[in-house]
Amino acid sequence: MQISRFSEIAQDFPVVFFDSYGVLRNHNGLIPGAIECVEQMRARGIHVRVLTNNAARSPVAAAARLAYYGLPGIPAEEVITSGATTRHFLEQKIRSGKVAYLGTPAAAEYIISAGLEAVPVAEVDFDKLDEIKGFAFLDDEGYDLNKDINRTINLLRQRLVPVVVANTDLLYPVDKENVALATGSIARLVEYVLGRQFAKFGKPASQMFQMGLDSVAQFFPEVSPKDILMVGDTLHTDILGGNSFGVTTALVLSGNTRADSVDLEVRTSGIIPDFVCNSIGE
Known part of the structure; x- marks a missing residue:
């Protein structure tokens, strides 16, 4: 599949939803360039939310976890958990x-x-x-x-x-x-x-996407699905859920989906992301 640069895609959207594990961080720690990516979005006035299927932590704990890994710029109120x-x-x-x-x-x-x-x-x-x-x-x-x-x-x-x-x-x-x-x-x-x-609950169910949209609507009342880019590393949760909710989707290859298998996984699943990127750090 054609690989796009994430930085070029994200600048066209006023709202970006990130999955957490595999997108912002993975087993090695923060994804290289994640801090700069979030900072650039803040500078452009882009609304950021983190949608995570990890029900083990509250939004406060999830935000603290990201800060522990070196990404302190995401407060608890911007984290939507399946819990x-x-x-x-x-x-x-x-x-x-x-x-x-x-x-x-x-x-x-x-x-x-x-x-x-x-x-x-x-x-x-x-x-x-x-x-x-x-x-x-x-x-x-x-x-x-x-x-x-x-x-x-x-x-x-x-x-x-x-x-x-x-x-x-x-x-x-x-x-x-x-x-x-x-x-x-x-x-x-x-x-x-x-x-x-x-x-x-959790992605791909619609509730988390709706909660994310409602959260952004407090500051951006006219927000609609067309304004949102969902960024995830898993076809059957992040991308399927985003597609079903009507938002634009970007699959990153820094987590569950690997570069050497992405073509096969997309063909066999029929779940087609709008964009494929190596990571949010590019």
């Missing part, structure tokens, strides 16, 4: 009670902030399953991959409760060559085994 959309779902669907979850205690803050009691699936009392009012797939870590997934399946076989998937990512890179299963893969396995469909 925020999950919290909204829980607030609407479950009025009170306990919500069991797979994930870390930090990710469980999204349940607690919805006014509910968070219970790790490992600590669920199967003699009191009537206390469980919902279930959330939150994070890639914080549980035993074998034991707790079996507990999840058995819990959901016995309790027909709302189930939400906060992170729909199937894989995440752990180094240049290798990946690990992400929360979305675990949720899909459980769906398949149980023959059920769960409520899913």
Whole structure:
């Protein structure tokens, strides 16, 4: 595919949505040129938002994480997480009670902030399953991959409760060559085994894009999807979600999608980005 320079593309848009991991940073730290890229956008008056499927951290923690890696120029109010959309779902669907979850205690803050009691699936009392009012797939870590997934399946076989998937990512890179299963893969396995469909948030679902647009609209009231460039490293989340929401999309080759496989992945998936760039640093 034709490779475009990101700096030349971005200057035509008043709003840019970035994915975080694989776009702003990866396993090596910040993407080279990321700091300069964001600074140049600020200088041009471009509205920046970070849309991340990582439900393990709050917007405050996610912004602090970027600052830790050397990118301090993105405040928490400019970070949209899949956990925020999950919290909204829980607030609407479950009025009170306990919500069991797979994930870390930090990710469980999204349940607690919805006014509910968070219970790790490992600590669920199967003699009191009537206390469980919902279930959330939150994070890639914080549980035993074998034991707790079996507990999840058995819990959901016995309790027909709302189930939400906060992170729909199937894989995440752990180094240049290798990946690990992400929360979305675990949720899909459980769906398949149980023959059920769960409520899913995070990209490619539209809720995060709408929250990003609403956030920008506070400062740019006339904003519409045509004003937005979505920048991501994954076809099935960032690019599919952006295409579906009607924004322009740019696929970068600094994360999940590699330069030697991008042509094949686009052809086989049918998910076509408007632009392909090596990274945001060019």
